Amino acid sequence: MIWIDVLVQGILLGGLYALFAAGLSLVFGIMRLVNLAHGDLIVFAAFAILLITGSTGLHPFLAALLAAPLMFAAGWALQRFVLNRVMGKDILPPLLITFGLSVALQNGMLEIFSADSQRLAAGPLESASIDLGPVTVGTMPLLTFASAVLVIFALNRIFYTTALGRAFRAVSDDPTTASLMGINPKSVFAIATGLAMVIVTIAALYLGMRSNFDPSIGPARLIYAFEAVIIGGLGSLWGTLLGGAIIGVAQTIGAQLNPEWQILAGHLAFLAVLLIRPRGLFPRAVD
Template sequence: MNYIEPILNGLMVGGLYGLFGLGLALAFGIMRIVNIAHGEFVVLAAYLGVTLLAATPLPLPAVFVCVAAAAFVLGWALQATVLNRVLGPNPVPAMVITMGLSIVLRNALVKLYGADIQSIDIGPLQDAGIGVFGISIGLLPVMIFAASALLFVGVNLLLTRTTIGRAFRAAADDYEILETLGFNRRRIYSAAMGLAVALSAIAGLLLAMRSSFSPFSGVERLLIAFEVVIIGGLGSLRGCFLGGLFLGVVQVVGLKLNPNSGPLFGHLAFFAVLLFRHANLGPFFAWGRK
């Protein structure tokens, strides 16, 4: 049985999975917030993209910019008006608030759009393919993988080469030191959440281009994001990307073995990683931490 093609396709899927986890990893790494509404933000962005494409003459790249900008404002406003008020050593209040927000968003999407499955139609590109060593790979998955990799590189450069990125890292390490340097902790947190939601929105648009979605798709995306972040190691961007690749490959190879398995093999692999961690054998991708 030839496993080269499912492995390559799994890597393409894994790039998008890694992007699902990136926004969640940023929110937790910088502010220790477990954003339960993360999946709903992904789906909300997908619906906003569909709406803009249907109601305006904007091309797809402009829709990406508009949706990402709107998501940044939403994340900033959420952090500035609500989450900054409950930040502290206890993560439960923020979890409860974002859980309530996820329920509100999910029901609002059902009310506005119904429960029908939707997607973004990108024309002939949807079915275009390229040949690699005699193996056919979809052009769209390759483009999405490349976009995901570029976003990871861009976020890494932002965190390591810019003033705001260094402020994010300082806030994650010790916010008191951040304030002694003249930064407003709450504004830094608001900007970080804005960036996290914007990245989630881009992931949602890429999801809508690649597959279908519904108002109830957020729970599945949140689960994937959690698995990616935990497999890769909390606070590790490189590990998050590698965790997504690992999960994508396991899931697609599992479908090759059993077409009726769905995401079962991915979840089993995640469970195996948890057992691996519990045995005190170290982070699965510890060498990828940064």
């Protein structure tokens, strides 16, 4: 009986990891860029939400609504003014720039917000739970998972049914030809990074309501996100959700065996998938 509970909790935890990963997957799918500051940007968004709740007294959900356009603007500007200048065949410059950004963000946040643990207060929602017969699940984890499904559903709709999505797919396939058809790849890239930052804000909302956060936890979030993307297969958004669930289940199983093994078990699951299916479970992108 306990193992059903472990499995359900793990899948729900995977929802959070899928939220971490969706933005990473989006950006990689469109411009083959891996943002090493992704985890620190999630923490940054969580602090932005915290500042808004602190100064206006709004509930975190509403504060996230205010933070999302700001994060969109930050992502857009980062891509437009910094990363677009180094996009090209050589992957080293963008990689090192985002690595520099990761170190700068972590230490900037440490200086401004101190190393103290923070939390977004969500009121009674924090401890609410729903009885589903064999297992009882927390409302918050359930909400997280539902949001992850919704985000991935919405991203898929954008990709395959809108003009913006068509532009995304076109520049992903071939930026040069896309620009002959009247698309400016650089502005498409900027919109994509902005959109990724909106997803980062949603991820930050749940990260902050579910657990404590401080400026140093970004890199670990990046690693979970990365593992979910690779397990799912590059370019497959639903695969990313499954990847998140696999990491989540591995972690809860590990924690059940020995609390010290939680994180390790997640990493080992990732390495096992890499061993058996190097291109992930549902690879879509060719490279």
